[in-house]
């Protein structure tokens with residue numbers, strides 16, 4: 001029997017998300033989340049999707065990622081799908097930062113783990129957790145192939161003129177300062193699915209992909225390759241996000257240091273955790289912001305307007321970068337679910353060939369779909385992202401090709 005199952009692990013600083021996917025039919029066998037790792041209030045939410053059984057919860061301290069992964073392995077084993085199962089082909093890990101060297105899905109070995117660790121200074125929040133997740137999985141199943149799939153990989157094709165910041169080259173190179181981009185697994189998956197929706201090969205279409213979740217990023221994709229993306233050295237740059245500012249004048253940082261006496265760490269925390277929609281109006285959930293707007297809340301209205309204004313600027317910029325655009329594609333929590341955001345982002349862009357059909361836009365659904373009227377020169381699409389499936393596809397393809 002050829003093993004066909006892939007366990008996808010997404011290890012964050014205090015959480016591990018996982019999905020067990022059977023590549024024979026792309027079905028999900030189990031999904032879950034271990035959260036608040038390291039705290040007294042840790043929880044594990046586990047849901048077997050094959051064979052019924054229903055959701056299960058565990059509460060109580062998970063001391064570290066080791067403990068979390070062991071608990072996950074136990075839950076899977078209780079469903080007869082443990083890590084020792086002969087049907088498990090590979091564990092696929094989401095790794096946030098692969099830098100310039102790790103640009104394709106890669107089998108985990110010591111050299112590669114060292115490289116991920118070397119990148120910790122440019123991804124201090126994410127890469128340490130990713131390394132821990134990999135090491136723990138290796139300990140639990142030393143004989144099983146493990147594959148790392150990098151969030152930065154899709155963007156590594158960006159031309160130098162998009163990737164470089166206009167700063168002193170020696171300083172930039174010495175400290176690896178450049179645009180790397182993130183959410184690449186999502187941008188790659190969504191671009192491919194959007195081309196499918198348009199009935200074309202990815203190499204034939206130019207797309208503006210808007211991944212609007214709690215983190216948000218835009219990318220300009222020409223013929224299946226990333227030409228530019230809005231996140232930069234870190235995920236802070238670009239669009240207005242749930243709690244991140246996105247683009248600001250870098251001199252704001254010096255100003256806050258000199259005038260407000262804030263330390264580097266304080267400014268870092270301000271821009272990453274207390275800015276964006278949350279900083280502007282006290283809420284970072286678009287649903288809540290819309291509710292407040294309906295009640296006439298001025299701060300929520302302004303936050304929404306700033307969010308949309310930034311989105312429009314990127315649509316315009318990437319339109320110019322690409323020259324011709326086949327479709328603007330919305331994805332992730334806000335992009336997939338918020339009709340008002342999609343409508344507002346495209347409003348007034350008819351001269352660019354962009355329009356949204358009110359009814360199509362309002363109709364929900366989990367499928368990829370067009371929401372532009374038939375006459376629109378540039379299509380507007382909603383394409384649900386599926387980063388876990390993409391990680392599973394890439395990890396499985398790599399072990400199957402060995």
Ligand code: ADP
Pocket residue numbers: 212213214215242284285286287332333334337338
């Ligand atoms: P991430 O993976 O970055 O945490 P998601 O892609 O899951 O984020 O998106 C989460 C965000 O999606 C929420 O913060 C919320 O703003 C938004 N969201 C989810 N559902 C809806 C909805 N029905 N309408 C509007 N916004 C939504």
